[in-house]
Amino acid sequence: MTTPAHEKRWTRRVSVAAAASTALVTLAACGGSTSNSGNGNDGTLAIGMASDTLSLDPTSCAPPTYCFPAYDSLVHQTSAGKYAADLATSWKFLGSGHQTLRLTLRQGTHFTDGTELDAQAVVASMDNFLKTPGPNQSNAVPVDKVTASGKYSVDVHYSTPVTYDFALWQLSGQNGLGTIVGPKGLANPKSLNTTSDGIGPYKLDAAATLKGSVYTYVPNRAYFNQSAIKYSKITLKPMQNARSRLSAVESGQIDWAQAIPATDVDTAESSGLRISTGKLGAAPDGMPMLVLAQRNTGPLANVKVRQAISYAIPRTQIAKAVYGSSATPTSSMVPAGAQGYNEADTNLYPYDKTKAKQLLAEAGYPNGFTLTVFDPTVFDANNTLGQALVSALAAIDIKVNLVSSDASAGTVSQQVGSGKYPAYVWNAGATGTFSLAKVNFSAGAYMNPFKVATDPTLEKLVKQAGLAATQSEQNTLMKAATARLDELEWAVPVASVPTLQATRKDITNVPSSYLTRELDPFSPVTSENWSPANG
Amino acid sequence: MMRLVVRRLLLAIPLLLVVSVLSFVLTSLAPGNAAETILGSSATPASVTALERQLGLTQPLWEQYWNWLSHAITGNLGTSLTTSEAVGSTVSARLPVTLALVIVGTLASAILGVALGTVSALREGVVGRVIDGLAMLGFSIPNFWLGLVLVDLLAVKLHWFPATGYVDLSQSPSGWARSLVLPVAALAAVGLTGIAKQTRDSLREVMGREFIMALRADGMPERRIVLRHGLRNAAIPVVTLVGVFFVGMLGGTVLVESVFVLPGLGSLAVSSAQSGDLTTLQGIVVVFCVIVVLVNLLIDLAYGWLNPKARLS
Numbered sequence: 001m002t003t004p005a006h007e008k009r010w011t012r013r014v015s016v017a018a019a020a021s022t023a024l025v026t027l028a029a030c031g032g033s034t035s036n037s038g039n040g041n042d043g044t045l046a047i048g049m050a051s052d053t054l055s056l057d058p059t060s061c062a063p064p065t066y067c068f069p070a071y072d073s074l075v076h077q078t079s080a081g082k083y084a085a086d087l088a089t090s091w092k093f094l095g096s097g098h099q100t101l102r103l104t105l106r107q108g109t110h111f112t113d114g115t116e117l118d119a120q121a122v123v124a125s126m127d128n129f130l131k132t133p134g135p136n137q138s139n140a141v142p143v144d145k146v147t148a149s150g151k152y153s154v155d156v157h158y159s160t161p162v163t164y165d166f167a168l169w170q171l172s173g174q175n176g177l178g179t180i181v182g183p184k185g186l187a188n189p190k191s192l193n194t195t196s197d198g199i200g201p202y203k204l205d206a207a208a209t210l211k212g213s214v215y216t217y218v219p220n221r222a223y224f225n226q227s228a229i230k231y232s233k234i235t236l237k238p239m240q241n242a243r244s245r246l247s248a249v250e251s252g253q254i255d256w257a258q259a260i261p262a263t264d265v266d267t268a269e270s271s272g273l274r275i276s277t278g279k280l281g282a283a284p285d286g287m288p289m290l291v292l293a294q295r296n297t298g299p300l301a302n303v304k305v306r307q308a309i310s311y312a313i314p315r316t317q318i319a320k321a322v323y324g325s326s327a328t329p330t331s332s333m334v335p336a337g338a339q340g341y342n343e344a345d346t347n348l349y350p351y352d353k354t355k356a357k358q359l360l361a362e363a364g365y366p367n368g369f370t371l372t373v374f375d376p377t378v379f380d381a382n383n384t385l386g387q388a389l390v391s392a393l394a395a396i397d398i399k400v401n402l403v404s405s406d407a408s409a410g411t412v413s414q415q416v417g418s419g420k421y422p423a424y425v426w427n428a429g430a431t432g433t434f435s436l437a438k439v440n441f442s443a444g445a446y447m448n449p450f451k452v453a454t455d456p457t458l459e460k461l462v463k464q465a466g467l468a469a470t471q472s473e474q475n476t477l478m479k480a481a482t483a484r485l486d487e488l489e490w491a492v493p494v495a496s497v498p499t500l501q502a503t504r505k506d507i508t509n510v511p512s513s514y515l516t517r518e519l520d521p522f523s524p525v526t527s528e529n530w531s532p533a534n535g
Numbered sequence: 536m537m538r539l540v541v542r543r544l545l546l547a548i549p550l551l552l553v554v555s556v557l558s559f560v561l562t563s564l565a566p567g568n569a570a571e572t573i574l575g576s577s578a579t580p581a582s583v584t585a586l587e588r589q590l591g592l593t594q595p596l597w598e599q600y601w602n603w604l605s606h607a608i609t610g611n612l613g614t615s616l617t618t619s620e621a622v623g624s625t626v627s628a629r630l631p632v633t634l635a636l637v638i639v640g641t642l643a644s645a646i647l648g649v650a651l652g653t654v655s656a657l658r659e660g661v662v663g664r665v666i667d668g669l670a671m672l673g674f675s676i677p678n679f680w681l682g683l684v685l686v687d688l689l690a691v692k693l694h695w696f697p698a699t700g701y702v703d704l705s706q707s708p709s710g711w712a713r714s715l716v717l718p719v720a721a722l723a724a725v726g727l728t729g730i731a732k733q734t735r736d737s738l739r740e741v742m743g744r745e746f747i748m749a750l751r752a753d754g755m756p757e758r759r760i761v762l763r764h765g766l767r768n769a770a771i772p773v774v775t776l777v778g779v780f781f782v783g784m785l786g787g788t789v790l791v792e793s794v795f796v797l798p799g800l801g802s803l804a805v806s807s808a809q810s811g812d813l814t815t816l817q818g819i820v821v822v823f824c825v826i827v828v829l830v831n832l833l834i835d836l837a838y839g840w841l842n843p844k845a846r847l848s
Contacts, residue, residue, distance in 0.1 A: 052806060054573060054617050062575065133586045135575030190619060210628060211620065212806065213701075213798030239699065239796045240806075243683055247698040248796070250691045271691075283576070408809055409576040410583075411567030417580050428576070439577075446577055 043232035043532065045507070045521065046254040048245040052212050052238035056204065057192040058179040059134040063282075065258070068522050069217040069234045070112070071198030073173035074103060074122070074180065076524050081337065081515030083168040086524045087117060087180055087199060088154075091168070098161040098466050103171075105152040109224045111182030113197045119148035125180045126156075132189075135410075136176035141439050143170070143177065161466030163474055165339045166434045174517045201229045201522055212238060225524055230531035249273060249502050256510075256521075257502040259285075262324030268502045277326070277513040278499035279337045279430075284379050284409065286429035286499065287335060288323070290389060290492040294422035295452045299369050306489040308359035310349035312396045318388045319495035327495040332486050333436055335496035337515045340433025340478035345486040356396045368397025374424035376405045376412040385494065386425055419449045429517065430496065433482045437462045441490060448490075458484045506533040539835060547828040551821060555607075558820040559600050562813055568592050569616035572810040590616050603817055612818040617810050622818035625803070630822065632701050632799035633788050635711075640719045641781045644726030649773065651727070652734025653766065656742065666731055673728025679790040682721035686794070689717060699796035718795040722787050726780035733776050737769035744768075770841050778834040782827050 053066040061067035076086040088103040109117040126146040129137070142159040149155045156167070171178030185197030193211070196204035202217035209216050217234040237254065239245045242261050249257035250271045259282075260268060265275055281287060292300045292309065299305045315329035328335075332345035360366065371393070375386030383404050390400040403421065405412060416424050426447065428440060436447075437458055443451040461481035468474035501519055503510045509530050510521075521530035570586040571578070587593050591602070606613055612622035655666040690698035696717050702710035741747065742765050750760050788801030796802075800819050807815040 054810075055619075060573065133574055133578075133582050133589075135573065135578075137574070137582070138577035138579075193618075193620070210798055211618065211625065212629075212803060237700070237796065241793050241796070244686075244699050244794055244796050247683075247686045247691050248700075251694060251698040253698055253700065405566065407566040408572055408811070410571035410574055410578065411811075413576040413578060414571050414580060414583055415566070444579065 044235060045231045045233075045256070045530065045532075046235045046237065047521075048239040048248050048254040048257045049236050050242070050245070050259040051240060054135070055193060056196065056215065057134075057185075057189050058176055058181055058198070059129055059132040059136065059189075061176065061179070062135040063518055064136075064173055064176060064179070065518050065520070066215060066236055067179060067198075068173060068200075068518075068520050069202035070196035070200040070204055070220070071173070071179045071181070072200050072524060073171065074105075074178035075168045075171040077169060077172040077174055077516050077520075078523065078525065078528060079511040079514035079516060079519070083172070084523075084525050086173075087122075087178075088171070093164075094155070096467065096469075098163070099158045101156045101158075101162075101167050102149060103154045103156065105154065106224065107152055109199055110222055111184075111197055111199055112195070112203050112220060112222070113182040113184035115183050117180070117199060118151055119154045121183055122146070122154050122180055123148050124183060124186055126154075126177060128181070128186050129177050129179075134176070138439065139170065139175040140177045141442075160438065161463055163339065163434055163466055163468070163478070164471070165474075166432065169339075169432075172516075173520065199223065201225070202231075202234055205233075208235075225526065227526045228522070228524060228529050230529050246502065249504060252504070255504045255507055258519075260500050260502045262326045262497075262500060264502075265326065265500060272505060273502045274505050274510060274512075276501040276503060276510055276519060278501065278517075278519060279496075279513055279515055280335060280517060281430050281497045281499045282517050283429035284427050285323070285497045286427060287333075287431065287496060288379065288385055288425065288427045288494045289333070290373065290423055290494070291416075291426045291447050292423050292489070292491060293416070293419075293448065294450050295490065296450045298422065299363070299365055299371075300422055302363040303488065304359045304363040305365060306492070307349065308356040308363070308396065309393065309398070310489050310492045311352045311356035311359065312398075313349070313389070313392050313492060313494060314351045315494055316351070318385065318392070319497075322384045322388060323495055323497045326500065327497045329495050330493055332482065333431075333491065333493050334433050334482045334485075335430045338430050338432040340482040342479045342482040342486070345483060348486050349489075349492075353395055360396060360398075368399065370399045370401065371423055372401045372403060372421060374403050374405065374416060374421035376407060376409075376415075376425065378407070378409045378412055379427040380425045389425075413446050417444075417446055417449045426491070433478050433485060434462060434465070436485060437481060455484065455488055458488065507531070508533055536836070536839060539839075540832065543828070543832045543835065547825070550828065551824050554824045555604070555817060555821060556600065558817060559603070559813065560596070562808065562811075562816055563596055563599075565808075565811070568811040569813070572812075573617055592616075599813070603814060607817075607821065612821070613814040615807075615812055615815045617807075617812045617815075622815050625815065626800065626818045626822055629798055629800050629803055631703075632797050633785070633792070633801060634826075635704070635715060636718055636722060636788055636791070636797065636799060637781060637784045639715055640723040640726065640784050641777060643719055644723040644730055644780060645773075645777050648727045648730025649734050649766070651731040652773075653738060653761065655731065655735040656738035657761065663735065666735060670728040670732040673724045676724060678721045678724065678787050679794050681724055682717065682791055682794040685717045685720055701795075701797045701799075718791050718797060721794070722784050722791045725787075726777075726784060729780060730773060730776055734769060734773050737772050738765055741765050741768045767841060771838065774834060774837050774841065778830055781830050785823060785826065 053062055054060045056066060058067050058071055072086045074088040076084045078084055087106050089106050090104045092102055094100040094102050105117060123146050130140055144157045144159045147155050173179055182197035185192050194206040201220060201223045203220040205216040205218045215236040219229045245257035246260055246264050248254045292306050294300045310331060319327040319329040330346045331349040332342060334340045375383050380386050386402045390402055393400050440447040458481060461477055461484060465474050465477035465481060468477055507530050523529050570583050570590055570592060574583055603613055614621055651666055655663045686698045689695045696713050700714060702714040704711040747760060788799055789805055792799045792801035793805060804819045
């Protein structure tokens with residue numbers, strides 16, 4: 001029997017396709033074990049980032065880790081929360097008003113574009129930050145302006161007295177304002193996505209960078225401290241799925257997985273990874289709280305009602321159930337490690353339903369009331385905290401109408417800013433007293449959308465702290481300000497939730513705990529730099 | 536045949552318009568926009584309004600759409616609202632990853648599915664029941680979950696394949712293949728089992744027809760009957776299914792690319808939707824739509840190749 005030509009073709013095509021498929025699978029399976037591209041010992045530090053950045057322009061670099069390799073800041077915050085010289089070598093307040101900070105700049109240092117670092121360049125960069133809309137812009141409050149006071153000297157002017165700690169923290173790389181961009185980069189901000197223009201141990205390698213996938217940095221041989229360069233390559237890879245980050249670090253594809261869930265700590269440790277605890281937990285997990293915003297009218301205007309709500313929250317149970325064993329229940333707005341921390345306040349409102357009911361009755365609400373609570377999932381995944389609050393407040397006859405939203409943090413901020421919700425779940429991460437009083441709770445800010453006037457006692461204490469002559473006096477006044485803030489109970493904190501980082505053990509100098517907002521492997525202090533174990 | 540191709544391509548124009556309008560309207564109905572994403576959670580309403588004006592988000596929706604469309608028809612898909620990068624270059628940089636994933640996934644599910652289905656159809660009993668069971672399992676397992684399990688077992692524990700990431704074909708063909716194995720397995724599981732089941736049912740039905748009996752009576756070897764006559768006649772519903780699964784896999788890349796951290800269009804669609812980046816999302820929707828139109832055209836052509844009657848009609 002003869003075979004028609006089209007039938008031969010059919011058989012041949014099936015055979016070719018099957019052979020190709022088999023070849024592909026064989027090729028893949030026989031390719032050997034995976035190479036550990038992120039293994040620190042090969043000279044590369046590979047970082048699995050929890051989120052992508054909008055841009056590599058420091059005005060929009062969020063989280064700032066994306067800009068750490070290529071941009072030093074005026075002041076460096078060490079992992080212990082102390083401040084060290086970086087692009088500024090010294091600083092002092094002018095006069096006793098604590099409203100002008102003079103910085104002396106490092107000399108003989110150059111940007112990647114070849115320009116020398118001087119006061120003019122620093123002023124231009126900071127001016128640009130103050131003017132450019134971006135996710136970090138609010139971090140610059142209450143800076144009024146920046147002026148040059150000499151070729152290598154810059155003055156930062158504030159609208160209110162500020163503490164040393166706050167001023168230096170604001171100028172560190174954690175915030176953006178003190179991250180200095182060279183003149184050519186400022187002239188063409190779009191170029192910063194392909195060519196970094198800073199003073200940092202590394203510089204962007206545009207050819208090996210793909211937005212949203214991998215950002216690659218290579219050593220900057222013009223950096224003033226060559227001994228701080230420990231790697232031949234740095235890669236930052238956005239990996240939004242926490243499970244994927246953990247798998248990647250476990251399998252050796254990356255060296256550091258950012259922000260792993262508390263529930264995965266045991267798995268990570270059993271895989272031989274090291275866990276670093278960021279005590280000042282970053283948003284959106286660091287400091288979950290219920291903001292009692294409508295303090296201009298209605299039940300929430302009464303401090304006894306706000307305190308009653310705080311007494312009704314079983315923090316220990318909620319913290320463990322919602323945030324895991326690494327979370328610390330607290331009734332203070334300021335967590336341990338942040339400026340103004342007041343240990344006495346951590347249990348200021350112990351769980352006490354009787355006391356809560358009594359305070360409600362004294363405030364004129366013996367039968368409770370109805371409260372609408374906005375509960376965005378960006379700050380409360382799956383609304384677990386919101387549901388716990390509903391049940392806790394039902395016990396003191398406050399009926400909560402929980403309104404959920406899946407919008408982004410920026411949209412949620414505008415939704416609460418519209419004054420539509422009397423109360424909402426919020427999480428701005430761990431914050432010190434000065435920021436809370438002068439920024440977050442200022443009239444119209446996202447924690448005070450009803451523009452309620454601030455408290456004179458709190459204002460006075462914060463101002464006095466800003467003017468304090470000694471660190472000890474300043475600390476005492478800040479603690480007093482925290483006590484006042486916690487007494488006013490404008491928001492009900494639930495727990496302090498640390499940020500957990502998983503790193504491979506073949507990297508040295510990774511701190512077991514740290515007090516910065518973001519963990520920073522690149523320090524101008526040589527002894528702080530991460531490095532390969534055999535490097 | 537040429538008339539069919541031209542007619543299909545012409546029909547794609549109104550389809551693209553409708554899809555682009557729908558995606559524009561639906562995305563704009565979602566709460567939030569690019570200005571709010573750029574400025575983050577601590578922005579003031581005034582700064583958000585200023586940026587909205589700067590980005591053109593205060594214009595009426597139809598005007599925003601017209602601005603986009605008038606550029607899109609010239610091939611300019613605009614610039615991203617959040618990153619200011621050209622959407623065209625962003626999409627073209629990521630398209631090869633998604634295409635590799637979906638094409639390899641489709642080929643793998645089609646070849647293995649047809650092979651399994653054929654074996655199952657020809658061997659009654661346990662083998663058939665096992666394939667039926669696997670088909671049910673394949674349909675019911677979410678691809679992202681399967682992906683996580685595969686990563687844990689084959690990447691983290693056994694180190695056979697990379698847990699995440701994509702290697703470009705030009706950089707390393709073997710690396711490319713290894714980087715695709717796990718995501719393709721996760722993506723193709725549903726298609727593979729579905730095609731296997733369809734092939735089995737369809738082939739069994741064809742093998743019971745009179746012309747097959749006539750071929751057997753004529754003395755043709757069984758293997759030749761199956762390969763040259765049975766499978767070819769059984770292929771028409773299978774081809775339809777392959778097309779359906781291709782489109783399904785295109786949608787599945789949204790989750791699979793996120794789990795395996797692949798720099799494709801699926802993960803870009805997720806981040807653009809989250810950030811309210813309308814122009815980038817529009818660019819992705821248009822590209823996905825064009826791919827779907829082309830795939831459907833290929834399926835129509837395959838019908839004609841497999842069945843001369845369809846060619847005539």
